[in-house]
Amino acid sequence: MSALPHTHQGIATGQPLLIAKGLSKRFGGLQALNDVSFEIRKGEIFGLIGPNGAGKTTLFNVMTALYIPESGSCQFQGVELTRLKPHEIAIQGLARTFQNIRLFSALTALENVMIGQHLRTQAGLWGAIVRNQATRQEEARTEARALELLEYVGISHVANEVASSLSYGDQRRLEIARALATSPALLALDEPAAGMNPSETVVLRTLIEKIRDDGITVLLIEHDMKLVMNMCDRVLVLEYGQVLSYGLPHDVQRDPRVIEAYLGKGAAQDPLLHPELTHPTQQEPRHD
Numbered sequence: 001m002s003a004l005p006h007t008h009q010g011i012a013t014g015q016p017l018l019i020a021k022g023l024s025k026r027f028g029g030l031q032a033l034n035d036v037s038f039e040i041r042k043g044e045i046f047g048l049i050g051p052n053g054a055g056k057t058t059l060f061n062v063m064t065a066l067y068i069p070e071s072g073s074c075q076f077q078g079v080e081l082t083r084l085k086p087h088e089i090a091i092q093g094l095a096r097t098f099q100n101i102r103l104f105s106a107l108t109a110l111e112n113v114m115i116g117q118h119l120r121t122q123a124g125l126w127g128a129i130v131r132n133q134a135t136r137q138e139e140a141r142t143e144a145r146a147l148e149l150l151e152y153v154g155i156s157h158v159a160n161e162v163a164s165s166l167s168y169g170d171q172r173r174l175e176i177a178r179a180l181a182t183s184p185a186l187l188a189l190d191e192p193a194a195g196m197n198p199s200e201t202v203v204l205r206t207l208i209e210k211i212r213d214d215g216i217t218v219l220l221i222e223h224d225m226k227l228v229m230n231m232c233d234r235v236l237v238l239e240y241g242q243v244l245s246y247g248l249p250h251d252v253q254r255d256p257r258v259i260e261a262y263l264g265k266g267a268a269q270d271p272l273l274h275p276e277l278t279h280p281t282q283q284e285p286r287h288d
């Protein structure tokens, strides 16, 4: 098994890595986030779910300093993220992927990952211009590590193909490799399974669990309820910008407020209406 080159193995799990308190964000008359508080613990896969428009992406954007909240705080390893600029987030150890894939489409897969590493490399502009020995050695190391990361996510065979020519599933995995290239402590994935077929989703699940097992904490926004309930250690459910439910998947999926939010009023009383919520590990298709 290949391991992440910059591993965070050995960290104690259970300690808070990120602590969000009272986050609120308004767009004109719309309260997109309302007093949202939660903790992400080291070493877990933390799921963020909620119906369309619940505020998931807004929360992601507040956490990664793309939006400034009206109130609240978001401490990551002791650093207040809401006071940073977006480009300062990754250097703190928080990397993200986007709901709409954002790759450099004309560059190769390898080049995309090499750019992701730029954050942690030393060679400055002068070194790049004169291409001295130190710069060339660093470039060689960067390329080797980029290849290692492509192998880690399972797409080293397309290293030299331009990003736009890759299959959808491979582009999503390339985005993850590029995010991993910044050596994050927290990897935030915005709907990584969107548009994937069931077999691609299984491969993705294995990859995300491997990343967690190699010591990187994962925050996952996902619409695929089964995926979330089966793989997340803890889950936060948002609705209308507020915390609807928060805790272990086992408890969250039985929370009547969650069932009603997803399936409508009255559904909480009818277990036949929500088999995935009540029996997330059940793999067989329904026969009703």
Ligand SMILES: Nc1ncnc2c1ncn2[C@@H]1O[C@H](COP(=O)(O)OP(=O)(O)OP(=O)(O)O)[C@@H](O)[C@H]1O
Pocket (backbone or CB within 6 Å): 027, 030, 032, 050, 051, 052, 053, 054, 055, 056, 057, 058, 059
């Ligand atoms: N930049 C913006 N300007 C105005 N309104 C916004 C903006 N971004 C989000 N909203 C609104 O805020 C609310 C929350 O949106 P958000 O995209 O965070 O929800 P979401 O849970 O990510 O939804 P989805 O699952 O559909 O991606 C929605 O009503 C949305 O229309």
